[in-house]
Amino acid sequence: MTTHRPEEPRIGRSLTLHFKGDWGSVNLHRVCGWVCQELTDRSGPHTRIAIWNGRGFSDNIRAVGRGEVDVAMTTPAAFAAAALSGRGVYSDEHYPELRGLGVVPQRDRLVVGVHRSLGITSFAELREHKPALSVATSINDGINTVGVAAHELLHRAGVDVVGWGGEFLEDERPFDTFDRVLAGQANAVVHEAIMLPHWQEFGRDYHFLEVEPQVLDSLHADFGWPSARVDDDHFPGREGFDTLDFSDFLMVTRSDLPDDVAYAIAWILGETRHIIEAQYRHLAPEKSPITYPLDPVAIGRSPIPLHPGAAAYYDALPRA
Numbered sequence: 001m002t003t004h005r006p007e008e009p010r011i012g013r014s015l016t017l018h019f020k021g022d023w024g025s026v027n028l029h030r031v032c033g034w035v036c037q038e039l040t041d042r043s044g045p046h047t048r049i050a051i052w053n054g055r056g057f058s059d060n061i062r063a064v065g066r067g068e069v070d071v072a073m074t075t076p077a078a079f080a081a082a083a084l085s086g087r088g089v090y091s092d093e094h095y096p097e098l099r100g101l102g103v104v105p106q107r108d109r110l111v112v113g114v115h116r117s118l119g120i121t122s123f124a125e126l127r128e129h130k131p132a133l134s135v136a137t138s139i140n141d142g143i144n145t146v147g148v149a150a151h152e153l154l155h156r157a158g159v160d161v162v163g164w165g166g167e168f169l170e171d172e173r174p175f176d177t178f179d180r181v182l183a184g185q186a187n188a189v190v191h192e193a194i195m196l197p198h199w200q201e202f203g204r205d206y207h208f209l210e211v212e213p214q215v216l217d218s219l220h221a222d223f224g225w226p227s228a229r230v231d232d233d234h235f236p237g238r239e240g241f242d243t244l245d246f247s248d249f250l251m252v253t254r255s256d257l258p259d260d261v262a263y264a265i266a267w268i269l270g271e272t273r274h275i276i277e278a279q280y281r282h283l284a285p286e287k288s289p290i291t292y293p294l295d296p297v298a299i300g301r302s303p304i305p306l307h308p309g310a311a312a313y314y315d316a317l318p319r320a
Contacts, residue, residue: 006316009264014044020072022056028073065095077248100302101251102269110244113206115187133166136186150190192246210241262309270296
């Protein structure tokens with residue numbers, strides 16, 4: 001049984017690194033800021049680390065794969081696996097050298113809701129009645145994973161929004177989408193970030209639809225997108241149901257990142273986790289955008305191969 005903690009990293013040379021986070025003010029940027037601070041503290045005296053604004057989706061994966069940045073965050077974590085083999089949005093350009101540094105857990109789902117005034121409680125009823133839907137979701141530009149997944153899910157479920165006389169109301173960020181729903185501009189919503197309080201504000205006015213098994217199976221087979229369950233009563237009065245898993249933030253790099261830097265980043269994720277946890281403890285874990293308390297072993301469960309330097313940290317963790 002191993003009981004000692006992995007050795008704290010010290011990098012004598014000064015580093016120049018480029019990270020890429022989100023739009024600038026949300027969770028992925030926070031994670032980058034935390035890791036960059038701790039890495040600078042443990043590296044040479046002239047270390048410089050920049051955090052580029054991004055979108056946190058396939059754009060960040062491509063930036064790493066193309067060598068534009070050294071490290072990036074992306075969500076949901078499982079969607080990154082398609083970039084290794086060239087599936088889905090990566091069919092034109094894929095990155096077999098992509099490697100994981102660690103996963104910051106966020107328990108999330110992509111859910112489909114329709115307004116109760118439509119009287120629809122299942123996808124079968126949706127296909128039967130073919131209502132004109134105004135669907136609030138994210139932009140479907142091949143980059144935003146919410147928009148990409150929402151359109152692909154609806155298509156495979158046989159929902160023809162435009163053909164039935166409806167429309168997509170598309171925004172980049174979830175807050176804009178939720179504002180549309182609360183303002184009554186939409187009668188359907190397909191989105192994630194289900195821990196945010198907006199869902200509780202409009203949730204009683206919506207039926208949330210279980211995604212049919214054949215749809216979930218096809219998304220997993222073609223793209224590696226996993227399914228998961230929404231808990232009973234997460235939405236007011238709604239029993240649990242199956243839908244698309246949209247969990248976790250993944251920190252990615254390439255195989256050519258030096259081993260000692262990869263080890264240091266993994267060590268920071270696992271051993272200084274209290275720093276990022278403190279930023280979310282005013283929220284209950286199930287309502288937090290980062291699902292704390294963080295577990296170093298779980299942080300090391302990457303959906304893509306770990307960088308060998310990062311794996312060295314996770315392999316050194318105490319085991320029962």
